[in-house]
Amino acid sequence: MERTTGTLADGREIVWYDRAGTARRPTPDPRDLPPAASSSQLRLDPLTGDWITVASHRQTRTYLPPADECPLCPSRDGRHTEIPSADYQVVAFENRFPSFSLGSGADQVVDDGLFQARPGLGRCEVVCFTSDHDTSFTGLTPQQARLVVDAWADRTRELGRIGSVDYVFPFENRGVEIGVTLQHPHGQIYAYPYLPPVAARELARAEAYAAEHGRNLFGDIIEAERRAGTRVLVETDEWIVFLPYAARWPIEVHLYPTRRVRDLPELDDAQRDDFARVYLDVLRRLDGLYSQPTPYIASWQQAPTRQHREEAWLHLELLSVRRAEGKVKFLAGSESGQGGWVNDGEPEQLAERLRSA
Structure with a gap:
Protein backbone atom coordinates (compact mmCIF):
# COMPACT_ATOMS: atom_id res chain seq x y z
CA MET A 1 0.00 0.00 0.00
CA GLU A 2 1.16 3.52 -0.83
CA ARG A 3 0.29 6.34 1.61
CA THR A 4 0.37 10.02 0.61
CA THR A 5 -0.39 12.82 3.06
CA GLY A 6 -1.58 16.32 2.19
CA THR A 7 -3.36 19.35 3.63
CA LEU A 8 -6.71 20.83 2.63
CA ALA A 9 -7.21 24.56 2.17
CA ASP A 10 -8.48 25.07 5.72
CA GLY A 11 -5.66 23.11 7.37
CA ARG A 12 -7.33 19.71 7.68
CA GLU A 13 -5.28 16.59 6.97
CA ILE A 14 -6.02 14.33 3.98
CA VAL A 15 -4.42 10.94 3.25
CA TRP A 16 -4.54 9.07 -0.08
CA TYR A 17 -4.26 5.26 0.03
CA ASP A 18 -3.23 3.55 -3.19
CA ARG A 19 -2.26 0.04 -4.17
CA ALA A 20 1.46 -0.70 -4.18
CA GLY A 21 3.29 0.76 -7.15
CA THR A 22 0.95 3.73 -7.61
CA ALA A 23 2.82 7.00 -8.06
CA ARG A 24 1.04 9.95 -6.42
CA ARG A 25 1.97 13.39 -5.19
CA PRO A 26 -0.25 15.39 -2.81
CA THR A 27 -2.39 17.81 -4.82
CA PRO A 28 -2.83 21.39 -3.53
CA ASP A 29 -6.37 22.38 -2.57
CA PRO A 30 -7.14 25.63 -4.45
CA ARG A 31 -10.33 26.48 -2.54
CA ASP A 32 -10.58 29.68 -0.54
CA LEU A 33 -11.65 28.31 2.84
CA PRO A 34 -11.35 29.91 6.28
CA PRO A 35 -9.18 27.99 8.77
CA ALA A 36 -10.97 24.96 10.17
CA ALA A 37 -12.61 25.90 13.46
CA SER A 38 -14.96 23.73 15.48
CA SER A 39 -15.44 22.80 19.09
CA SER A 40 -17.39 20.20 20.97
CA GLN A 41 -18.21 19.64 24.59
CA LEU A 42 -18.76 16.40 26.49
CA ARG A 43 -21.50 16.61 29.13
CA LEU A 44 -21.89 13.88 31.74
CA ASP A 45 -25.42 12.57 32.22
CA PRO A 46 -25.77 12.32 36.03
CA LEU A 47 -28.51 9.66 35.71
CA THR A 48 -26.66 7.16 33.49
CA GLY A 49 -22.99 8.15 33.66
CA ASP A 50 -22.92 8.46 29.86
CA TRP A 51 -20.94 11.18 28.12
CA ILE A 52 -23.12 13.16 25.68
CA THR A 53 -21.44 15.16 22.92
CA VAL A 54 -22.71 18.68 22.18
CA ALA A 55 -21.52 19.85 18.74
CA SER A 56 -23.91 22.54 17.52
CA HIS A 57 -21.74 23.43 14.49
CA ARG A 58 -22.87 20.16 12.89
CA GLN A 59 -26.31 21.63 12.19
CA THR A 60 -24.88 23.28 9.05
CA ARG A 61 -23.30 20.12 7.56
CA THR A 62 -23.97 19.19 3.94
CA TYR A 63 -27.32 17.43 3.48
CA LEU A 64 -28.24 15.20 0.50
CA PRO A 65 -26.63 17.21 -2.32
CA PRO A 66 -27.31 16.17 -5.94
CA ALA A 67 -24.72 13.88 -7.52
CA ASP A 68 -23.11 16.71 -9.51
CA GLU A 69 -22.45 18.59 -6.24
CA CYS A 70 -21.13 15.66 -4.21
CA PRO A 71 -18.24 16.84 -2.00
CA LEU A 72 -16.70 13.35 -1.92
CA CYS A 73 -16.20 12.94 -5.66
CA PRO A 74 -12.82 13.79 -7.22
CA SER A 75 -12.12 17.39 -8.24
CA ARG A 76 -12.75 17.49 -11.99
CA ASP A 77 -13.90 19.81 -14.75
CA GLY A 78 -13.27 22.96 -12.73
CA ARG A 79 -15.32 21.83 -9.71
CA HIS A 80 -13.34 21.55 -6.47
CA THR A 81 -14.41 19.07 -3.80
CA GLU A 82 -13.02 17.78 -0.51
CA ILE A 83 -10.61 15.60 -2.49
CA PRO A 84 -8.23 17.80 -4.53
CA SER A 85 -7.29 15.20 -7.13
CA ALA A 86 -8.79 14.10 -10.44
CA ASP A 87 -9.00 10.50 -9.27
CA TYR A 88 -8.30 8.40 -6.18
CA GLN A 89 -8.52 4.84 -4.86
CA VAL A 90 -9.20 5.33 -1.11
CA VAL A 91 -9.02 8.63 0.75
CA ALA A 92 -9.33 9.59 4.42
CA PHE A 93 -9.60 13.19 5.62
CA GLU A 94 -10.63 15.16 8.67
CA ASN A 95 -14.37 15.79 8.77
CA ARG A 96 -15.32 19.40 8.11
CA PHE A 97 -18.18 19.08 10.63
CA PRO A 98 -16.70 16.87 13.37
CA SER A 99 -18.35 15.62 16.54
CA PHE A 100 -14.95 15.81 18.26
CA SER A 101 -12.14 18.28 17.69
CA LEU A 102 -8.61 18.74 18.97
CA GLY A 103 -9.37 22.48 18.90
CA SER A 104 -11.91 22.31 21.71
CA GLY A 105 -10.67 24.48 24.58
CA ALA A 106 -10.61 24.90 28.32
CA ASP A 107 -13.73 27.08 28.19
CA GLN A 108 -15.68 23.84 27.77
CA VAL A 109 -14.84 22.66 31.32
CA VAL A 110 -17.65 22.59 33.90
CA ASP A 111 -17.64 20.92 37.33
CA ASP A 112 -20.14 22.00 39.96
CA GLY A 113 -20.62 18.55 41.43
CA LEU A 114 -23.83 17.54 39.65
CA PHE A 115 -23.18 18.96 36.17
CA GLN A 116 -19.81 18.11 34.63
CA ALA A 117 -18.40 18.87 31.20
CA ARG A 118 -15.05 18.72 29.41
CA PRO A 119 -13.72 19.42 25.92
CA GLY A 120 -14.47 16.84 23.23
CA LEU A 121 -10.79 16.40 22.40
CA GLY A 122 -10.95 13.77 19.68
CA ARG A 123 -11.04 13.56 15.94
CA CYS A 124 -13.52 12.56 13.23
CA GLU A 125 -12.58 11.46 9.74
CA VAL A 126 -14.34 10.55 6.51
CA VAL A 127 -13.11 7.50 4.56
CA CYS A 128 -14.07 7.38 0.87
CA PHE A 129 -14.03 3.78 -0.37
CA THR A 130 -13.81 4.62 -4.08
CA SER A 131 -13.96 7.58 -6.45
CA ASP A 132 -17.00 6.00 -8.19
CA HIS A 133 -20.06 7.87 -6.94
CA ASP A 134 -22.54 5.36 -8.37
CA THR A 135 -21.38 2.19 -6.62
CA SER A 136 -21.31 0.98 -3.00
CA PHE A 137 -19.05 -1.11 -0.81
CA THR A 138 -20.94 -4.14 -2.14
CA GLY A 139 -19.75 -3.26 -5.66
CA LEU A 140 -16.05 -3.08 -4.79
CA THR A 141 -13.57 -5.67 -6.01
CA PRO A 142 -11.84 -7.79 -3.33
CA GLN A 143 -8.63 -5.86 -4.08
CA GLN A 144 -10.34 -2.51 -3.47
CA ALA A 145 -12.05 -3.80 -0.32
CA ARG A 146 -8.65 -5.01 0.95
CA LEU A 147 -7.28 -1.50 0.40
CA VAL A 148 -10.10 -0.12 2.55
CA VAL A 149 -9.15 -2.58 5.31
CA ASP A 150 -5.55 -1.38 5.10
CA ALA A 151 -6.74 2.23 5.38
CA TRP A 152 -8.92 1.40 8.42
CA ALA A 153 -5.94 -0.29 10.08
CA ASP A 154 -3.61 2.62 9.34
CA ARG A 155 -6.08 5.21 10.61
CA THR A 156 -6.69 3.14 13.78
CA ARG A 157 -2.95 3.11 14.44
CA GLU A 158 -2.47 6.83 13.73
CA LEU A 159 -5.52 8.09 15.62
CA GLY A 160 -4.73 5.84 18.57
CA ARG A 161 -1.49 7.76 19.06
CA ILE A 162 -3.39 10.96 19.93
CA GLY A 163 -3.06 11.37 23.68
CA SER A 164 -6.70 12.30 24.32
CA VAL A 165 -8.14 9.42 22.26
CA ASP A 166 -9.38 6.36 24.18
CA TYR A 167 -11.19 4.48 21.41
CA VAL A 168 -11.06 4.40 17.60
CA PHE A 169 -14.31 3.42 15.87
CA PRO A 170 -14.46 2.89 12.08
CA PHE A 171 -18.01 2.48 10.79
CA GLU A 172 -20.21 2.78 7.72
CA ASN A 173 -23.80 3.97 7.42
CA ARG A 174 -25.58 3.01 4.19
CA GLY A 175 -29.05 4.02 3.07
CA VAL A 176 -31.48 6.87 3.62
CA GLU A 177 -33.30 4.72 6.18
CA ILE A 178 -30.18 4.95 8.34
CA GLY A 179 -30.01 8.74 7.94
CA VAL A 180 -27.15 8.97 5.44
CA THR A 181 -26.68 12.55 4.21
CA LEU A 182 -24.12 11.87 1.44
CA GLN A 183 -24.75 9.13 -1.11
CA HIS A 184 -21.12 8.63 -2.19
CA PRO A 185 -19.75 5.28 -0.87
CA HIS A 186 -17.95 6.25 2.31
CA GLY A 187 -17.62 5.58 6.00
CA GLN A 188 -16.42 7.47 9.02
CA ILE A 189 -14.02 7.08 11.91
CA TYR A 190 -14.71 8.51 15.36
CA ALA A 191 -11.68 8.82 17.64
CA TYR A 192 -13.47 9.10 20.98
CA PRO A 193 -12.01 10.91 24.01
CA TYR A 194 -13.73 8.32 26.20
CA LEU A 195 -14.71 4.64 26.04
CA PRO A 196 -18.16 4.56 24.36
CA PRO A 197 -20.97 2.60 26.05
Whole structure:
Protein backbone atom coordinates (compact mmCIF):
# COMPACT_ATOMS: atom_id res chain seq x y z
CA MET A 1 0.00 0.00 0.00
CA GLU A 2 1.16 3.52 -0.83
CA ARG A 3 0.29 6.34 1.61
CA THR A 4 0.37 10.02 0.61
CA THR A 5 -0.39 12.82 3.06
CA GLY A 6 -1.58 16.32 2.19
CA THR A 7 -3.36 19.35 3.63
CA LEU A 8 -6.71 20.83 2.63
CA ALA A 9 -7.21 24.56 2.17
CA ASP A 10 -8.48 25.07 5.72
CA GLY A 11 -5.66 23.11 7.37
CA ARG A 12 -7.33 19.71 7.68
CA GLU A 13 -5.28 16.59 6.97
CA ILE A 14 -6.02 14.33 3.98
CA VAL A 15 -4.42 10.94 3.25
CA TRP A 16 -4.54 9.07 -0.08
CA TYR A 17 -4.26 5.26 0.03
CA ASP A 18 -3.23 3.55 -3.19
CA ARG A 19 -2.26 0.04 -4.17
CA ALA A 20 1.46 -0.70 -4.18
CA GLY A 21 3.29 0.76 -7.15
CA THR A 22 0.95 3.73 -7.61
CA ALA A 23 2.82 7.00 -8.06
CA ARG A 24 1.04 9.95 -6.42
CA ARG A 25 1.97 13.39 -5.19
CA PRO A 26 -0.25 15.39 -2.81
CA THR A 27 -2.39 17.81 -4.82
CA PRO A 28 -2.83 21.39 -3.53
CA ASP A 29 -6.37 22.38 -2.57
CA PRO A 30 -7.14 25.63 -4.45
CA ARG A 31 -10.33 26.48 -2.54
CA ASP A 32 -10.58 29.68 -0.54
CA LEU A 33 -11.65 28.31 2.84
CA PRO A 34 -11.35 29.91 6.28
CA PRO A 35 -9.18 27.99 8.77
CA ALA A 36 -10.97 24.96 10.17
CA ALA A 37 -12.61 25.90 13.46
CA SER A 38 -14.96 23.73 15.48
CA SER A 39 -15.44 22.80 19.09
CA SER A 40 -17.39 20.20 20.97
CA GLN A 41 -18.21 19.64 24.59
CA LEU A 42 -18.76 16.40 26.49
CA ARG A 43 -21.50 16.61 29.13
CA LEU A 44 -21.89 13.88 31.74
CA ASP A 45 -25.42 12.57 32.22
CA PRO A 46 -25.77 12.32 36.03
CA LEU A 47 -28.51 9.66 35.71
CA THR A 48 -26.66 7.16 33.49
CA GLY A 49 -22.99 8.15 33.66
CA ASP A 50 -22.92 8.46 29.86
CA TRP A 51 -20.94 11.18 28.12
CA ILE A 52 -23.12 13.16 25.68
CA THR A 53 -21.44 15.16 22.92
CA VAL A 54 -22.71 18.68 22.18
CA ALA A 55 -21.52 19.85 18.74
CA SER A 56 -23.91 22.54 17.52
CA HIS A 57 -21.74 23.43 14.49
CA ARG A 58 -22.87 20.16 12.89
CA GLN A 59 -26.31 21.63 12.19
CA THR A 60 -24.88 23.28 9.05
CA ARG A 61 -23.30 20.12 7.56
CA THR A 62 -23.97 19.19 3.94
CA TYR A 63 -27.32 17.43 3.48
CA LEU A 64 -28.24 15.20 0.50
CA PRO A 65 -26.63 17.21 -2.32
CA PRO A 66 -27.31 16.17 -5.94
CA ALA A 67 -24.72 13.88 -7.52
CA ASP A 68 -23.11 16.71 -9.51
CA GLU A 69 -22.45 18.59 -6.24
CA CYS A 70 -21.13 15.66 -4.21
CA PRO A 71 -18.24 16.84 -2.00
CA LEU A 72 -16.70 13.35 -1.92
CA CYS A 73 -16.20 12.94 -5.66
CA PRO A 74 -12.82 13.79 -7.22
CA SER A 75 -12.12 17.39 -8.24
CA ARG A 76 -12.75 17.49 -11.99
CA ASP A 77 -13.90 19.81 -14.75
CA GLY A 78 -13.27 22.96 -12.73
CA ARG A 79 -15.32 21.83 -9.71
CA HIS A 80 -13.34 21.55 -6.47
CA THR A 81 -14.41 19.07 -3.80
CA GLU A 82 -13.02 17.78 -0.51
CA ILE A 83 -10.61 15.60 -2.49
CA PRO A 84 -8.23 17.80 -4.53
CA SER A 85 -7.29 15.20 -7.13
CA ALA A 86 -8.79 14.10 -10.44
CA ASP A 87 -9.00 10.50 -9.27
CA TYR A 88 -8.30 8.40 -6.18
CA GLN A 89 -8.52 4.84 -4.86
CA VAL A 90 -9.20 5.33 -1.11
CA VAL A 91 -9.02 8.63 0.75
CA ALA A 92 -9.33 9.59 4.42
CA PHE A 93 -9.60 13.19 5.62
CA GLU A 94 -10.63 15.16 8.67
CA ASN A 95 -14.37 15.79 8.77
CA ARG A 96 -15.32 19.40 8.11
CA PHE A 97 -18.18 19.08 10.63
CA PRO A 98 -16.70 16.87 13.37
CA SER A 99 -18.35 15.62 16.54
CA PHE A 100 -14.95 15.81 18.26
CA SER A 101 -12.14 18.28 17.69
CA LEU A 102 -8.61 18.74 18.97
CA GLY A 103 -9.37 22.48 18.90
CA SER A 104 -11.91 22.31 21.71
CA GLY A 105 -10.67 24.48 24.58
CA ALA A 106 -10.61 24.90 28.32
CA ASP A 107 -13.73 27.08 28.19
CA GLN A 108 -15.68 23.84 27.77
CA VAL A 109 -14.84 22.66 31.32
CA VAL A 110 -17.65 22.59 33.90
CA ASP A 111 -17.64 20.92 37.33
CA ASP A 112 -20.14 22.00 39.96
CA GLY A 113 -20.62 18.55 41.43
CA LEU A 114 -23.83 17.54 39.65
CA PHE A 115 -23.18 18.96 36.17
CA GLN A 116 -19.81 18.11 34.63
CA ALA A 117 -18.40 18.87 31.20
CA ARG A 118 -15.05 18.72 29.41
CA PRO A 119 -13.72 19.42 25.92
CA GLY A 120 -14.47 16.84 23.23
CA LEU A 121 -10.79 16.40 22.40
CA GLY A 122 -10.95 13.77 19.68
CA ARG A 123 -11.04 13.56 15.94
CA CYS A 124 -13.52 12.56 13.23
CA GLU A 125 -12.58 11.46 9.74
CA VAL A 126 -14.34 10.55 6.51
CA VAL A 127 -13.11 7.50 4.56
CA CYS A 128 -14.07 7.38 0.87
CA PHE A 129 -14.03 3.78 -0.37
CA THR A 130 -13.81 4.62 -4.08
CA SER A 131 -13.96 7.58 -6.45
CA ASP A 132 -17.00 6.00 -8.19
CA HIS A 133 -20.06 7.87 -6.94
CA ASP A 134 -22.54 5.36 -8.37
CA THR A 135 -21.38 2.19 -6.62
CA SER A 136 -21.31 0.98 -3.00
CA PHE A 137 -19.05 -1.11 -0.81
CA THR A 138 -20.94 -4.14 -2.14
CA GLY A 139 -19.75 -3.26 -5.66
CA LEU A 140 -16.05 -3.08 -4.79
CA THR A 141 -13.57 -5.67 -6.01
CA PRO A 142 -11.84 -7.79 -3.33
CA GLN A 143 -8.63 -5.86 -4.08
CA GLN A 144 -10.34 -2.51 -3.47
CA ALA A 145 -12.05 -3.80 -0.32
CA ARG A 146 -8.65 -5.01 0.95
CA LEU A 147 -7.28 -1.50 0.40
CA VAL A 148 -10.10 -0.12 2.55
CA VAL A 149 -9.15 -2.58 5.31
CA ASP A 150 -5.55 -1.38 5.10
CA ALA A 151 -6.74 2.23 5.38
CA TRP A 152 -8.92 1.40 8.42
CA ALA A 153 -5.94 -0.29 10.08
CA ASP A 154 -3.61 2.62 9.34
CA ARG A 155 -6.08 5.21 10.61
CA THR A 156 -6.69 3.14 13.78
CA ARG A 157 -2.95 3.11 14.44
CA GLU A 158 -2.47 6.83 13.73
CA LEU A 159 -5.52 8.09 15.62
CA GLY A 160 -4.73 5.84 18.57
CA ARG A 161 -1.49 7.76 19.06
CA ILE A 162 -3.39 10.96 19.93
CA GLY A 163 -3.06 11.37 23.68
CA SER A 164 -6.70 12.30 24.32
CA VAL A 165 -8.14 9.42 22.26
CA ASP A 166 -9.38 6.36 24.18
CA TYR A 167 -11.19 4.48 21.41
CA VAL A 168 -11.06 4.40 17.60
CA PHE A 169 -14.31 3.42 15.87
CA PRO A 170 -14.46 2.89 12.08
CA PHE A 171 -18.01 2.48 10.79
CA GLU A 172 -20.21 2.78 7.72
CA ASN A 173 -23.80 3.97 7.42
CA ARG A 174 -25.58 3.01 4.19
CA GLY A 175 -29.05 4.02 3.07
CA VAL A 176 -31.48 6.87 3.62
CA GLU A 177 -33.30 4.72 6.18
CA ILE A 178 -30.18 4.95 8.34
CA GLY A 179 -30.01 8.74 7.94
CA VAL A 180 -27.15 8.97 5.44
CA THR A 181 -26.68 12.55 4.21
CA LEU A 182 -24.12 11.87 1.44
CA GLN A 183 -24.75 9.13 -1.11
CA HIS A 184 -21.12 8.63 -2.19
CA PRO A 185 -19.75 5.28 -0.87
CA HIS A 186 -17.95 6.25 2.31
CA GLY A 187 -17.62 5.58 6.00
CA GLN A 188 -16.42 7.47 9.02
CA ILE A 189 -14.02 7.08 11.91
CA TYR A 190 -14.71 8.51 15.36
CA ALA A 191 -11.68 8.82 17.64
CA TYR A 192 -13.47 9.10 20.98
CA PRO A 193 -12.01 10.91 24.01
CA TYR A 194 -13.73 8.32 26.20
CA LEU A 195 -14.71 4.64 26.04
CA PRO A 196 -18.16 4.56 24.36
CA PRO A 197 -20.97 2.60 26.05
CA VAL A 198 -21.26 -0.40 23.71
CA ALA A 199 -17.52 -1.11 23.75
CA ALA A 200 -17.37 -0.51 27.51
CA ARG A 201 -20.24 -2.91 28.17
CA GLU A 202 -18.86 -5.68 25.94
CA LEU A 203 -15.37 -5.40 27.41
CA ALA A 204 -16.66 -5.31 30.99
CA ARG A 205 -18.65 -8.51 30.33
CA ALA A 206 -15.55 -10.13 28.79
CA GLU A 207 -13.37 -9.18 31.76
CA ALA A 208 -15.91 -10.50 34.27
CA TYR A 209 -16.27 -13.74 32.27
CA ALA A 210 -12.50 -14.24 32.18
CA ALA A 211 -12.25 -13.67 35.93
CA GLU A 212 -14.95 -16.28 36.58
CA HIS A 213 -14.16 -18.91 33.94
CA GLY A 214 -10.55 -18.29 32.97
CA ARG A 215 -11.50 -18.15 29.27
CA ASN A 216 -12.19 -15.50 26.65
CA LEU A 217 -15.89 -14.68 26.27
CA PHE A 218 -15.67 -13.88 22.56
CA GLY A 219 -13.83 -17.13 21.85
CA ASP A 220 -16.43 -19.13 23.76
CA ILE A 221 -19.24 -17.42 21.80
CA ILE A 222 -17.54 -18.41 18.54
CA GLU A 223 -17.25 -22.03 19.68
CA ALA A 224 -20.88 -22.12 20.86
CA GLU A 225 -22.14 -20.71 17.56
CA ARG A 226 -19.99 -23.18 15.65
CA ARG A 227 -21.43 -26.10 17.64
CA ALA A 228 -25.02 -24.89 17.23
CA GLY A 229 -24.51 -24.26 13.51
CA THR A 230 -28.03 -22.94 12.93
CA ARG A 231 -26.97 -19.29 12.92
CA VAL A 232 -23.60 -19.65 11.13
CA LEU A 233 -23.67 -18.02 7.73
CA VAL A 234 -20.08 -18.45 6.49
CA GLU A 235 -16.94 -20.03 7.92
CA THR A 236 -13.46 -20.06 6.39
CA ASP A 237 -10.00 -20.70 7.83
CA GLU A 238 -9.76 -17.02 8.79
CA TRP A 239 -13.31 -15.75 9.51
CA ILE A 240 -16.59 -16.95 10.94
CA VAL A 241 -19.87 -15.13 10.29
CA PHE A 242 -23.03 -15.72 12.30
CA LEU A 243 -26.25 -14.14 13.47
CA PRO A 244 -26.01 -13.69 17.25
CA TYR A 245 -28.22 -15.81 19.51
CA ALA A 246 -29.83 -12.74 21.11
CA ALA A 247 -29.96 -10.45 18.06
CA ARG A 248 -31.53 -7.06 18.72
CA TRP A 249 -32.07 -5.91 15.15
CA PRO A 250 -34.22 -7.39 12.35
CA ILE A 251 -30.97 -8.14 10.54
CA GLU A 252 -27.84 -8.52 12.67
CA VAL A 253 -24.67 -10.32 11.55
CA HIS A 254 -21.33 -10.57 13.36
CA LEU A 255 -17.99 -11.26 11.64
CA TYR A 256 -15.06 -12.56 13.75
CA PRO A 257 -11.53 -13.56 12.82
CA THR A 258 -11.08 -17.18 13.90
CA ARG A 259 -7.62 -16.30 15.28
CA ARG A 260 -7.88 -13.64 17.97
CA VAL A 261 -6.51 -10.19 17.27
CA ARG A 262 -7.37 -7.16 19.36
CA ASP A 263 -7.67 -4.49 16.70
CA LEU A 264 -7.47 -3.79 12.99
CA PRO A 265 -3.71 -3.12 12.88
CA GLU A 266 -3.09 -6.64 14.26
CA LEU A 267 -4.80 -8.33 11.28
CA ASP A 268 -2.24 -10.14 9.12
CA ASP A 269 -2.31 -10.36 5.32
CA ALA A 270 -4.26 -13.63 5.23
CA GLN A 271 -6.94 -12.26 7.55
CA ARG A 272 -7.22 -9.01 5.58
CA ASP A 273 -7.48 -10.76 2.22
CA ASP A 274 -10.08 -13.23 3.45
CA PHE A 275 -12.14 -10.54 5.19
CA ALA A 276 -12.49 -8.66 1.89
CA ARG A 277 -13.89 -11.76 0.18
CA VAL A 278 -16.13 -12.84 3.06
CA TYR A 279 -17.52 -9.37 3.76
CA LEU A 280 -18.43 -8.76 0.13
CA ASP A 281 -20.20 -12.12 0.06
CA VAL A 282 -22.20 -11.20 3.20
CA LEU A 283 -23.18 -7.78 1.87
CA ARG A 284 -24.40 -9.29 -1.39
CA ARG A 285 -26.49 -11.82 0.53
CA LEU A 286 -28.07 -8.96 2.48
CA ASP A 287 -28.89 -7.17 -0.76
CA GLY A 288 -30.53 -10.34 -2.04
CA LEU A 289 -33.14 -10.37 0.71
CA TYR A 290 -35.40 -7.68 -0.72
CA SER A 291 -36.06 -5.79 -3.94
CA GLN A 292 -34.04 -2.76 -2.79
CA PRO A 293 -30.47 -2.69 -1.41
CA THR A 294 -30.41 -3.30 2.33
CA PRO A 295 -29.66 -0.26 4.51
CA TYR A 296 -27.13 -1.07 7.21
CA ILE A 297 -24.69 0.10 9.83
CA ALA A 298 -21.33 -1.68 9.94
CA SER A 299 -19.42 -1.07 13.18
CA TRP A 300 -15.96 -2.28 14.08
CA GLN A 301 -15.60 -3.31 17.72
CA GLN A 302 -11.96 -3.36 18.73
CA ALA A 303 -9.66 -2.86 21.68
CA PRO A 304 -9.34 0.61 23.23
CA THR A 305 -6.11 2.47 22.59
CA ARG A 306 -4.50 1.85 25.99
CA GLN A 307 -6.69 0.23 28.66
CA HIS A 308 -9.04 -2.81 28.70
CA ARG A 309 -7.17 -4.51 25.85
CA GLU A 310 -6.52 -7.90 27.49
CA GLU A 311 -9.82 -9.62 26.62
CA ALA A 312 -10.69 -7.71 23.41
CA TRP A 313 -11.41 -9.67 20.21
CA LEU A 314 -11.81 -7.61 17.05
CA HIS A 315 -15.14 -8.12 15.28
CA LEU A 316 -17.55 -6.37 12.94
CA GLU A 317 -21.19 -5.94 13.94
CA LEU A 318 -23.45 -5.45 10.92
CA LEU A 319 -27.07 -4.44 11.50
CA SER A 320 -30.08 -3.26 9.54
CA VAL A 321 -33.38 -1.64 10.48
CA ARG A 322 -35.22 -3.31 7.57
CA ARG A 323 -37.69 -5.86 8.97
CA ALA A 324 -39.68 -6.66 5.80
CA GLU A 325 -40.19 -5.49 2.22
CA GLY A 326 -40.79 -1.73 2.42
CA LYS A 327 -40.80 -1.75 6.25
CA VAL A 328 -38.25 -0.63 8.82
CA LYS A 329 -37.97 -1.09 12.56
CA PHE A 330 -38.41 2.08 14.61
CA LEU A 331 -36.98 2.27 18.10
CA ALA A 332 -40.24 3.07 19.85
CA GLY A 333 -41.43 2.89 23.46
CA SER A 334 -39.72 -0.22 24.82
CA GLU A 335 -36.40 0.23 22.98
CA SER A 336 -36.07 4.02 23.27
CA GLY A 337 -37.80 4.48 26.61
CA GLN A 338 -36.36 1.52 28.53
CA GLY A 339 -33.70 -0.12 26.36
CA GLY A 340 -35.85 -3.25 26.35
CA TRP A 341 -35.30 -4.72 22.89
CA VAL A 342 -37.94 -6.70 21.02
CA ASN A 343 -36.99 -8.61 17.85
CA ASP A 344 -39.93 -9.57 15.62
CA GLY A 345 -37.98 -12.36 13.90
CA GLU A 346 -35.87 -15.39 14.81
CA PRO A 347 -32.14 -15.26 13.99
CA GLU A 348 -32.20 -18.95 12.96
CA GLN A 349 -34.83 -18.32 10.28
CA LEU A 350 -33.00 -15.30 8.91
CA ALA A 351 -29.73 -17.24 8.84
CA GLU A 352 -31.39 -19.87 6.65
CA ARG A 353 -32.68 -17.16 4.31
CA LEU A 354 -29.23 -15.59 4.05
CA ARG A 355 -27.57 -18.94 3.36
CA SER A 356 -29.98 -19.34 0.45
CA ALA A 357 -29.80 -15.75 -0.79
